[in-house]
Amino acid sequence: MHDLLRSLWDEPRSPHPPTRVWRDWALVAVLVPLAVLEGLLRPELPWRFASAGIVVALVPILLWRRTRPLLMVVIGFGVSGLAPVLLPGATLESFTLVFLLLLPYALLRWGSGREAVLGLAFILGKVALGAAAGQLSPVDLVAGFAVLSATAALGLALRWRARARQRELEQVKLLERERLARDLHDTVAHHVSAMAIRAQAGLAMAPSDPAAATDALHVIEAEASRALAEMRGMVRVLRHDPPAGPPAQPAPDARLADLATLAGTARSGPPVDVDITGDLGDLPxxxxxxxFRIAQESVTNARRHARHAKRIEVRVSADPTSVRLRVSDDGEGGPPAGGAAGYGLVGMIERAGLLGGTCEAGPDPGRGWTVTAVLPRNGSPT
Structure with a gap:
């Protein structure tokens, strides 16, 4: 209980409360003439002109009810409670004074925890004093308490809803950052790795075969162009202020036919054998x-870290319920526990998990490294 009260007391204000909007000015513009008309048209009100003047003077506090909720509650309910003392016989029975109910709503919606506790205590104290002084009948007391509770509950409900929406947006942003991290690693890092491997091969072959160095430069140029194009595509999608012209579109989805390009890029490393079996035409x-991304990352890791590998095999098969991917090599060692390859393994596992599948990676009993992924055929992002 103590922890609950402490958390309530330490609750911060709702972030980014609007200072003033056009509705606030419209509300003031309507309430002021209503208070004046009520003072003119209700002669039974005691001290009716003074009461109307007090109501008119209190109306502008609505303009600060979000940014200074506790102060406005003290002013609004304090002045209405002091009116009978300042004006004997005046009870401020103006109908226009109902706008004060907006103050506890704003207090619970925008105020901090300590402001809410102090403000509600002040309001209840004012009501208790009014009941003790005989200004409120039991019926008025119950009805007023019910209306006040409903107003405060509405403020709390909207505050909770806004907080839940904020948490939802933060979760969406977190998932989007994770997706972008996977995409950056699986696309750009793949091309950079290919450039590094090809550059090493070109340097090794340059003394004996200068043409190999030239060929390596051509491959590096092509990989760099592809990496730059993919980076530009991601930046276009992320921009909030795209330039004039057609809106930016995300890069097209990878196709299983693109797996053949993994075999074609093995000129500077072990040969990559790609085999696709089963009906894969209607995959989402x-x-x-x-x-494709899991296979691409697995091949990249094998070419970078599988020492003395003679082959890399990529096998994709499908049945009516699932799609299975197996990437294996016969080299020594495997991806390190940390670094880029470590993030690559995490990204592969996340990709499979988001679709309701699994991804496992580890050394083979003899030598080599194998990555196995099993995805539901009709998987969809969660």
Whole structure:
């Protein structure tokens, strides 16, 4: 209980409360003439002109009810409570004074925890004093308490809803950052790794075969162009202020036919053998993309870290319920526990998990490293 009260007391204000909007000015513009008209048209009100003047003077506090909720509650309910003392016989029975109910609403919606506790205590104290002085009948007391509770509950409900929406947006942003991290690693890092491997091969071959160095430069140029194009595509999608012209579109989904390009890029490393079996024609785009990215990352890791590897095999098969990917090599060692390859393994596992599948990676009993992924055929992002 103590922890609950402490958390309530330490609750911060709701972030980014609007200072004033056009509705606030419209509300003031309507309430002021209503208070004046009520003072003119209700002669039974005691001290009716003074009461109308007090109501008119209190109306502008609505302009600060979000940014200074506790102070406005003290002013509004304090002045209405002091009116009978300053004006004997005046009870401020003006109908226009109902706008004060906006103050506890704003207090619970925008105020901090300590402001809410102090403000509600002040309001209840004012009501208790009025009841003790005989200004409120039991019926008025119950009705007023019910209306006040409903107003405060509405403020709390909207505050909770806004907080839940904020948490939802933060979760979406976190998932989007994770997706972008996977995409950056699986695309740009793949091309950079290919450039590094090709550059090493060109340097090794340059003394004996200068033409190999030239060929390596051509491959590096092509990989750099592809990496730059993919980076530009991601930046266009992320921009909030795209330039004039057609809106930026995300890069097209990877196709399983693109797996053949993995075999074609093995000129500076062990040969890559790609084999696709089963009916894969109607796979959803998320499944196609996940299969390609996992295979791409696995091949990149094998070429970088599998020492003395003679082959890399990529096998994709499908049945009516699932798609299975297996990437294996016969080299020594495997991806390190940390670094870029470590993030690559995490990204592969996340990709499979988001589609309701699994991804496992580890050394083979003899030598080599194998990555196995199993995805539901009709998987969809969660």
């Amino acid at each position: 785009p998320p499944v196609r993309t996940a299969i």
